[in-house]
Amino acid sequence: MNWKRYTALLLPGLLLAGCYTAPQRPLESVGQRQPAPVSSEPDSAAVVTPAEERGIQITAYEPAPAIPLTPLHSRAVGALLTTALEQERTDDLNGAVGTIERALRIEPRNAHLWYRLAGLRLIQGRHLLAADLANKSLTLAGGDVALKRDSWQLIARARRAAGDVSGANVAERKARMLQ
Numbered sequence: 001m002n003w004k005r006y007t008a009l010l011l012p013g014l015l016l017a018g019c020y021t022a023p024q025r026p027l028e029s030v031g032q033r034q035p036a037p038v039s040s041e042p043d044s045a046a047v048v049t050p051a052e053e054r055g056i057q058i059t060a061y062e063p064a065p066a067i068p069l070t071p072l073h074s075r076a077v078g079a080l081l082t083t084a085l086e087q088e089r090t091d092d093l094n095g096a097v098g099t100i101e102r103a104l105r106i107e108p109r110n111a112h113l114w115y116r117l118a119g120l121r122l123i124q125g126r127h128l129l130a131a132d133l134a135n136k137s138l139t140l141a142g143g144d145v146a147l148k149r150d151s152w153q154l155i156a157r158a159r160r161a162a163g164d165v166s167g168a169n170v171a172e173r174k175a176r177m178l179q
Contacts (some may be wrong), residue, residue, distance in 0.1 A: 077103045077110065084116065093124055111140035111147055118154055127162035131155045149178040 080103040087096035100117045107113060122162035131154075138151040152175035160168035 077107050077113070080106075081113075081116070086092055088120065093120055096120055097124070111137045111144065111151075114140060115147060115151055115154070118151070118158075122154060122158050122161070125161075127158045131158040131162070134158065145178050149175050151177065152170070 036151075080099050084096040084099040087093075087099060096098070096119050097117065100113055100120065104110070104117065105114050114133055114137035118130045118137060121133055122130035132149045134154040138148055141147040141151065152171050156168045156171035156175060159165075159171060
């Protein structure tokens with residue numbers, strides 16, 4: 001008899017829980033853009049670039065992601081950058097890499113830090129890693145067209161040094177498209 005009472009209380013609760021949906025936030029509050037309206041008319045003014053033919057997405061005009069920083073983080077990262085530049089000037093590349101990595105632990109979405117780390121790795125001769133880090137900088141650059149252009153140029157240098165001439169040519173073409 002006890003199980004009947006238990007079932008009578010449990011069954012409605014389970015049914016209600018199955019009907020629950022979490023509240024949805026609007027797209028603007030999560031930092032995403034609304035999808036562009038789809039037009040059924042063909043766009044005669046659209047020109048397909050060689051990059052688009054290969055399915056390459058270049059988004060130079062996206063808004064930069066909003067990253068709230070406390071003044072403590074900015075000062076700390078600034079001090080670490082100063083230390084890294086001094087270490088690089090005195091040819092302590094391993095120390096500079098460690099310092100930039102420490103700054104990245106404070107601000108992991110700082111595209112400029114990823115670019116600095118990529119440049120140091122390129123100087124160290126770690127070409128593929130440098131290209132990957134510059135690509136990370138590129139993805140975090142948001143609307144910073146100059147940083148995107150510099151990142152593509154660094155990717156081109158890294159790929160050329162690694163022996164990937166065609167990849168370097170593609171990266172150089174993307175850098176030119178952002179000028």
